[in-house]
Amino acid sequence: MIWEAVYKLGIWPPYLFPSPGEVAKALLWGFQDHSFLIGMGVSIQRILIGYFISLVFGIVLGILIGRFKILDETVGSLITGLQVLPSICWLPLAILWFGLSEQAIQFVIIMGAFLSIAIATDSGIRNIPPIYLRAAKTMGIKGIDLYARVIFPAALPSIATGMKLGWSFAWRSLMAGELIFVSVGLGHLLQTGRELNDMAQVMAVMITIVTVGLIFDRLIFARLEKRLRRQWGMTK
Amino acid sequence: MLLSIEGVTKEFIAQHDKVLVLDKISLQIKPGEFVCFVGPSGCGKTTLLNLIAGLEQSTDGLIRQNGEKITSPGSDRVVIFQETALFPWLNVIQNVEFGLVHRMEAQKRHEIARALLNLVHLSRFEKAYVHQLSGGMKSRVAIARALALNPSVLLMDEPFAALDAQTRDILHEEIEEIWSKTKQTIIFVTHNVREAVRLGDRVFVFTARPGRIKKEFLIELARPRDINSEGVVIYAKQIQQELREEIEKFLKEEVDREWTLKKADFLRPAGIDLGSGI
Numbered sequence: 001m002i003w004e005a006v007y008k009l010g011i012w013p014p015y016l017f018p019s020p021g022e023v024a025k026a027l028l029w030g031f032q033d034h035s036f037l038i039g040m041g042v043s044i045q046r047i048l049i050g051y052f053i054s055l056v057f058g059i060v061l062g063i064l065i066g067r068f069k070i071l072d073e074t075v076g077s078l079i080t081g082l083q084v085l086p087s088i089c090w091l092p093l094a095i096l097w098f099g100l101s102e103q104a105i106q107f108v109i110i111m112g113a114f115l116s117i118a119i120a121t122d123s124g125i126r127n128i129p130p131i132y133l134r135a136a137k138t139m140g141i142k143g144i145d146l147y148a149r150v151i152f153p154a155a156l157p158s159i160a161t162g163m164k165l166g167w168s169f170a171w172r173s174l175m176a177g178e179l180i181f182v183s184v185g186l187g188h189l190l191q192t193g194r195e196l197n198d199m200a201q202v203m204a205v206m207i208t209i210v211t212v213g214l215i216f217d218r219l220i221f222a223r224l225e226k227r228l229r230r231q232w233g234m235t236k
Numbered sequence: 237m238l239l240s241i242e243g244v245t246k247e248f249i250a251q252h253d254k255v256l257v258l259d260k261i262s263l264q265i266k267p268g269e270f271v272c273f274v275g276p277s278g279c280g281k282t283t284l285l286n287l288i289a290g291l292e293q294s295t296d297g298l299i300r301q302n303g304e305k306i307t308s309p310g311s312d313r314v315v316i317f318q319e320t321a322l323f324p325w326l327n328v329i330q331n332v333e334f335g336l337v338h339r340m341e342a343q344k345r346h347e348i349a350r351a352l353l354n355l356v357h358l359s360r361f362e363k364a365y366v367h368q369l370s371g372g373m374k375s376r377v378a379i380a381r382a383l384a385l386n387p388s389v390l391l392m393d394e395p396f397a398a399l400d401a402q403t404r405d406i407l408h409e410e411i412e413e414i415w416s417k418t419k420q421t422i423i424f425v426t427h428n429v430r431e432a433v434r435l436g437d438r439v440f441v442f443t444a445r446p447g448r449i450k451k452e453f454l455i456e457l458a459r460p461r462d463i464n465s466e467g468v469v470i471y472a473k474q475i476q477q478e479l480r481e482e483i484e485k486f487l488k489e490e491v492d493r494e495w496t497l498k499k500a501d502f503l504r505p506a507g508i509d510l511g512s513g514i
Binding site: 129132134135138139140141145153231 | 289290291309310311313314315317319321323324325326334335337338365366367368381382385391
């Protein structure tokens with residue numbers, strides 16, 4: 001409504017500020033000629049692969065840092081430092097390493113996501129009340145079993161936060177990567193929209209990006225968090 | 237002889253300073269005995285329990301179980317903590333089954349857990365999560381979880397200290413009943429003297445830091461005992477006397493060198509109250 005009203009006020013010319021109707025039409029068009037669907041498909045596939053790799057790397061690295069003091073003192077501060085670097089800054093390096101390929105984009109996603117997952121895992125492990133470990137040990141649990149059945153589930157609330165954060169970082173990195181880097185995908189559609197000076201398409205793609213992000217959040221992370229909160233008794 | 241503790245000494249290093257916590261403790265525990273440790277706070281009774289559990293290593297001396305040296309934690313010596321340490325990511329029955337996973341198939345451990353929950357009167361709550369339970373119920377689950385492993389020694393570290401008196405009374409009865417059924421050896425750490433007399437076959441009184449065994453009391457009272465019975469109170473009084481000296485020593489060290497415990501002189505003479513409250 002506000003959008004429509006602002007549009008009607010005519011502060012900006014229509015080619016800079018399209019009406020909701022035009023954006024909806026662009027959305028419809030995009031889906032009808034399958035370009036949005038293809039873009040979504042490509043982007044989602046990329047992010048799923050990249051995110052999955054980040055998840056494995058991040059959790060393993062987080063556990064290792066939490067476990068070995070020497071790693072914490074060396075790699076730990078490096079990770080915090082790297083976290084400051086926006087992941088898109090890895091793109092030039094990735095292009096030189098991998099060329100203009102899928103791997104370059106995956107690399108950017110992974111660099112964006114896995115650090116925050118590793119940090120969250122590490123802090124989750126650090127904050128486990130020692131009494132849980134003692135209780136498990138006195139019941140004869142040790143080694144991998146201790147990690148799988150006590151340390152990991154005890155740290156899971158914190159890991160889940162890291163996963164959620166990692167997901168949004170991954171999604172952002174992917175879009176940034178696709179914008180710069182010519183490839184099919186939602187980010188690329190956004191770029192085409194700009195090149196064709198088609199503001200309606202730009203906005204339609206933005207809406208699609210937000211929607212896809214939200215759907216994944218609702219489907220996966222919101223459910224996971226809700227379940228954890230119920231188990232741990234953090235709901236009212 | 238099930239457990240034999242031989243000249244166990246434990247030192248902690250705190251800011252370049254060595255603190256002697258346990259000083260050459262020696263004692264023997266027979267199978268099926270109910271033994272209580274009482275002492276002023278900081279006397280190292282919990283440390284001794286952790287040493288028996290294998291969660292910590294002694295500086296000197298050794299602890300043997302059936303002749304074998306204890307070096308690491310094991311499921312034959314399970315600790316029940318005051319904080320219960322139940323796992324919030326598991327429900328009640330999963331908590332009870334926790335130590336049995338990988339030891340037997342699901343069906344069998346489920347049966348064992350059910351039977352134990354029955355024993356501690358919690359069968360209705362098997363699917364509940366830990367945060368939904370009251371303090372007493374948590375203690376019961378912790379007891380069931382430890383019993384599931386069928387340990388030869390049950391180590392209880394002030395398990396009921398955080399509970400209200402009524403719940404504690406009931407749990408005393410239940411733990412005594414379980415003990416007489418399973419014939420497990422129980423080592424029970426508490427600062428509550430009456431609780432120790434109520435439950436123990438033998439009560440060891442510890443000195444203030446460094447912890448030594450000051451005196452051993454053999455409680456020759458018929459079971460089940462009433463915590464308010466005359467017999468319990470008489471024993472408790474003797475133990476309290478021993479403890480009082482230690483607490484005084486401890487307070488002098490911790491609080492103030494001038495500290496002395498006053499001798500019950502705050503009681504008003506009975507005459508003043510005569511006739512009041514009628």
